[in-house]
Amino acid sequence: MPGLEQALLELQRLTERLRRECPWDREQTERSIVPHTVEEAYEVADAALAGDDEKLLDELGDLLFQVYFLALLLEERGKGDLATAARLIHDKLVRRHPHVFGDVEATTPGRVKENWDRIKREQEGREGVFHHVPEALPALLHARKVQQRARAVGFEYASVEGALADFEDEVRELKDDLDSPERRAEELGDVLFAAVNVARRLDVDPELELRRASERFRHRVEVAEELARANGDDWSALPLDRQDRYFDQAKEAG
Numbered sequence: 001m002p003g004l005e006q007a008l009l010e011l012q013r014l015t016e017r018l019r020r021e022c023p024w025d026r027e028q029t030e031r032s033i034v035p036h037t038v039e040e041a042y043e044v045a046d047a048a049l050a051g052d053d054e055k056l057l058d059e060l061g062d063l064l065f066q067v068y069f070l071a072l073l074l075e076e077r078g079k080g081d082l083a084t085a086a087r088l089i090h091d092k093l094v095r096r097h098p099h100v101f102g103d104v105e106a107t108t109p110g111r112v113k114e115n116w117d118r119i120k121r122e123q124e125g126r127e128g129v130f131h132h133v134p135e136a137l138p139a140l141l142h143a144r145k146v147q148q149r150a151r152a153v154g155f156e157y158a159s160v161e162g163a164l165a166d167f168e169d170e171v172r173e174l175k176d177d178l179d180s181p182e183r184r185a186e187e188l189g190d191v192l193f194a195a196v197n198v199a200r201r202l203d204v205d206p207e208l209e210l211r212r213a214s215e216r217f218r219h220r221v222e223v224a225e226e227l228a229r230a231n232g233d234d235w236s237a238l239p240l241d242r243q244d245r246y247f248d249q250a251k252e253a254g
Contacts, residue, residue, distance in 0.1 A: 160201040167194040223250035
């Protein structure tokens with residue numbers, strides 16, 4: 001990979017100079033930087049899902065700078081550096097892939113995941129079912145991570161049909177408690193948690209798919225407004241049934 005070492009070294013030097021000479025960069029801490037890191041990670045995900053290679057390359061650079069900057073903050077405190085982080089992840093990946101670097105047999109993705117979870121429990125001191133679940137995760141991803149931890153010890157439905165049946169049960173319970181403000185809030189939380197469980201069993205990322213659903217809805221409303229305007233109507237002033245007709249046309253338009 002020609003030029004890789006030089007490019008990474010130049011980025012390290014640039015990060016260090018910005019930390020020294022830029023007033024904004026000098027003021028940053030982990031707490032102030034992390035929201036930017038999370039935002040950059042989502043922008044990477046958006047570019048990847050959109051299949052936009054040029055944007056993905058650009059967003060990966062933004063995220064890489066976040067990694068360099070956070071590692072530099074550790075280095076300033078004498079708690080490690082980028083090289084240490086690289087060695088740690090290198091050793092971790094070797095340890096968690098004994099089917100590649102050892103004599104363990106794993107010929108399916110499912111078996112690889114089982115080995116991964118077992119190694120974390122047995123070799124890495126991960127105590128308790130819900131070890132290392134970051135509280136700062138978005139709620140949907142936090143729910144998925146909790147469910148993944150439960151799955152690692154065998155506590156989950158045997159099939160997606162079981163997860164779907166549980167989701168339907170939770171929806172019924174929500175309907176039964178609509179007149180109770182306290183109960184309906186709790187039941188809605190159960191519905192969302194059950195929906196995440198279905199998404200996980202379908203190997204779907206609930207956070208990304210909800211964002212994509214929101215984007216589809218926004219796009220369709222905007223198209224519906226345009227269709228109404230072209231027909232001489234003010235979409236926002238129309239009754240719901242006529243808004244729905246334009247919205248359905250927008251859905252058909254793609």
